[in-house]
Amino acid sequence: MGCCNSRTKKALKIGCGITAILLIILLIVAITLYFTILKPKxxxxxxxxxxxxxxxxxxxxxxxxxxxxxxxxxxxxxxxxxxxxxxxxxxxxxxxxxxxxxxxxxxxxxxxxxxxxxxxxxxxxxxxxxxxxxxxxxxxxxxxxxxxxxxxxxxxxxxxxxxxxxxxxxxxxxxxxxxxxxxxxxxxxxxx
The missing domain is CATH 2.60.40 (Immunoglobulin-like)
Structure with missing residues (x-):
């Protein structure tokens, strides 16, 4: 049971890390789009x-x-x-x-x-x-x-x-x- 619990925690940490990286990438893309294409001219x-x-x-x-x-x-x-x-x-x-x-x-x-x-x-x-x-x-x-x-x-x-x-x-x-x-x-x- 302890082994399963450590796998779950490890998978949860990996999932949270991947989610955080994806959110940062989306934020960078959104900021780049705003300042290059969507910025009002x-x-x-x-x-x-x-x-x-x-x-x-x-x-x-x-x-x-x-x-x-x-x-x-x-x-x-x-x-x-x-x-x-x-x-x-x-x-x-x-x-x-x-x-x-x-x-x-x-x-x-x-x-x-x-x-x-x-x-x-x-x-x-x-x-x-x-x-x-x-x-x-x-x-x-x-x-x-x-x-x-x-x-x-x-x-x-x-x-x-x-x-x-x-x-x-x-x-x-x-x-x-x-x-x-x-x-x-x-x-x-x-x-x-």
Whole structure:
């Protein structure tokens, strides 16, 4: 009976040792997967087109400038999970002064996919024409704006892991009045 008891203890120790080794291996694999594949990455935002749709300048009786910009951005979701975001707004400023805002409708960006986001922004000079730099920039023929957008939503990985996320995008937009065109450069990052 003592011999059987020592065999049982030895088998139990071996079983516990193998189980512990397997758990450590699974933990290492899970950590490696997270930091190499599943770790949330910032989406890449590229500007497909910035079009200056209209420029309306009324110098008299009171100075007034309206600029309509069409903006198409492509958001590349580099993650292995989809990103579903809520409705939001894009804000445009001129040297820190409010210039415009535009609605952004709720949508989902599938995992490892591209998503086009288009919006039209009507910029009205009433909000920023008193800025001391405005007349100098206007006469130089180039007005520089900054747009910012925060999209709040959830990242879903393999329909199991759901994380609240927020992606913040900023674009520097240059409007060339004389040439009737515009350019932009965008940056984006995701926060969990």
């Amino acid at each position: 910032s989406p890449e935002v590229t500007t497909q087109s910035v079009t200056l749709e209209t420029v309306r300048l009324e110098p008299f009786p009171a100075f007034h400038l309206n600029i309509t910009i069409g903006l198409i951005l492509t958001i590349h979701n580099r993650n292995y999970g989809s990103f579903k975001y809520d409705s939001s707004r894009a804000y445009v400023t001129y040297r820190g002064d409010p210039a415009a805002e535009a609605p952004i409708e709720a949508d989902t960006i599938p995992a490892r996919a591209d998503h086009d986001l288009s919006t039209t922004v009507l910029i009205d000079s009433d909000g920023f024409s008193k800025n001391p730099n405005f007349l100098g920039d206007l006469f130089s023929g180039c007005l520089n704006f900054t747009s910012s957008t925060a999209l709040h939503g959830k990242v879903t990985v393999w329909k199991v892991l759901k994380l609240k996320a927020r992606t913040v995008s900023t674009c520097d937009i240059s409007v060339f009045i004389k040439f009737q065109n515009a350019t932009s450069v965008c940056k984006s990052k995701i926060k969990f």
